[in-house]
Amino acid sequence: MAKHEVTLHINGEDRTLVIRHADTLLDVLRLQCGLTGAKPGCENGDCGACTVIVDDLPYKSCIMLAIEATGHAITTIEGLENSPVQRAFARCYAFQCGYCTPGFIMNAHAMLEHATSIDKPTIQEWLESNICRCTSYEEIASAIRMALSTMNATFPDDCERDSLST
Template sequence: MKSLTRPEQISFNVNGEPRDVVIYPGETLLYTLRGDALGLTGAKPGCENGDCGACTVLVNEIPVKSCMVLTPEVEDQAITTVEGLQNAPIQQAFLDHNAFQCGYCTSGFLMVGHALSQDVDNGSPERTVEWLRSNICRCTGYQEIYDAVSSVAHPNG
C-alpha cells in the first residue's frame, strides 16, 4: 500500500506512450492530465463533480469523467485524451456538422463519440443519445452534435 499523503510515482499509458508521473494520491485524473508534467489541457474542468462531461477521456477505450477518477486508480491503464485522436473520423464529423461553437465542451463530446465509433456493431440512435446525455453543451442545439456522432457511431441509420 502506497502512502496516502506523500507524492508517489506511478506509471500509465497516455495516448499510446508509457508515462511516469509524480502525483499526490488525492489527485484527480483531470488534475494530473492538465498539470505541468503532461500538459494535456484538452480535457476541461466544467463542474468537477461529474455533471457536465467536459473532462471526458477514455480509460481502456471506455469514456470516463476524469474529474471523478483518482489518478492512482488508473495506474497501468491506458488513457486516451483528445490530444491522442489522430485524424479520427469523429473529428472530421464535428467539423462537417458544425458541432461546436465555443468549443469548451467539444473534447468531452469527441471522446464519447470516438468510443461509440469504435463499436459500430452495437451502435444505434438510442445508444448514441444515451451516451451523449452524460455531457452538456450550452451553445449548440445538440442536433449538430447528434448528427456528427451518429455519422460515425451508427453510419447506416
Template sequence: MIRLTVNGRDHDVDAEPDTPLLYVLRDELGLNGAKFGCGLGQCGACTVMLDGQAVFSCLTPIAILPGRNVRTIEGLGMNAVQHAFIDEQAAQCGYCIAGMVMRAQSLLEHNPHPSEQEIRQHMAVNLCRCGTHMRILAAVRRAAGAMRSARVVKP
C-alpha cells in the same frame, strides 16, 4: 511515483494517489484537450477514454490507472469523428467538444451501428451550454456512417 500510460506513452507522475486524472493531464503532462467544467462529473467537458470506455477525468483518481490505458483527444489524431463534428458544425464555443468527441469515439468503437436511441443515451451525460446538441447528434450519426464505410472492403 505512479506510472500512467497516456496515448500509448508511459509517464511517471509524482502526485498523490487521489489526484484527479484531469489535473495530471493538464498540469503535469501538458494535455489540455480535456477541460475543467464542473469538477463533479456532471458536465463531461473532461471526458477521456480509459481502456476504451468514456470516463470523467475529474472524478478518476490516478491511483486506479497503473496498468490501464488512457486516451485523450490529443491521442486520437484527426479521424472520422472529428471530421464529422467539423462537417456538422457541432462546435459553437468549443469548450465541450473534446469531451463530446471522446464520448462519441468510445461509443462507435464499441458499437459501430448505434441506433438513434443508443446515440442519445450515450451522449446524454455530456452537456453543451451553447445548445448544439442536435448538431452533435448529427455528427455522431455521420461519423458512424463514415466509419462503417471505411470498414467496407472495396473491389
C-alpha cells in the same frame, strides 16, 4: 501530503509522474502532462467536459484519481489525432464555443467502438452523459452519424439534421 512515483500509459506512451494520492486524473493530465483537451467543467462528474477513454471506455477524469489509472490505457483527445469523429464534428459544425467538444468527441468515439447498433435512441443515450450549454445536440448527433458513415456506410455522408427526440 506524500507523493508517489507512478507510470501512466497515456496516448500510447508511458509517462512516469510524481503524484499525490488525492490528485485527479484531470489535474495530472492538464498540469503535469500538458494535455489540456480534457476540460474542467463541473468537477463533480456531471458535465462530461473532462471525458477521457480508459481501457476503451469513457470516464470522467475529474472524478477518477490518477492513481486509479495506473496499469490502464488512457486516451485523451490529443490521442485521437484526426479521427473520423473529429473530422465529422468540424464538418457538421457540431460545436459553438468548443469547451465541451473534446468530451463529446471522446464519448462518441467510445460509442462508435462499442455499441452494437447505433440508432437515434443509442446516440441520445450516450450523449446524456455530456452537457453542452451553447448549441443544440442536433449537430452533434449529425456528426456522430457522419462519423459512423465513414466507418461503415450506415448513414448518408452529410450533416442532415433531425431531432433527437423520439
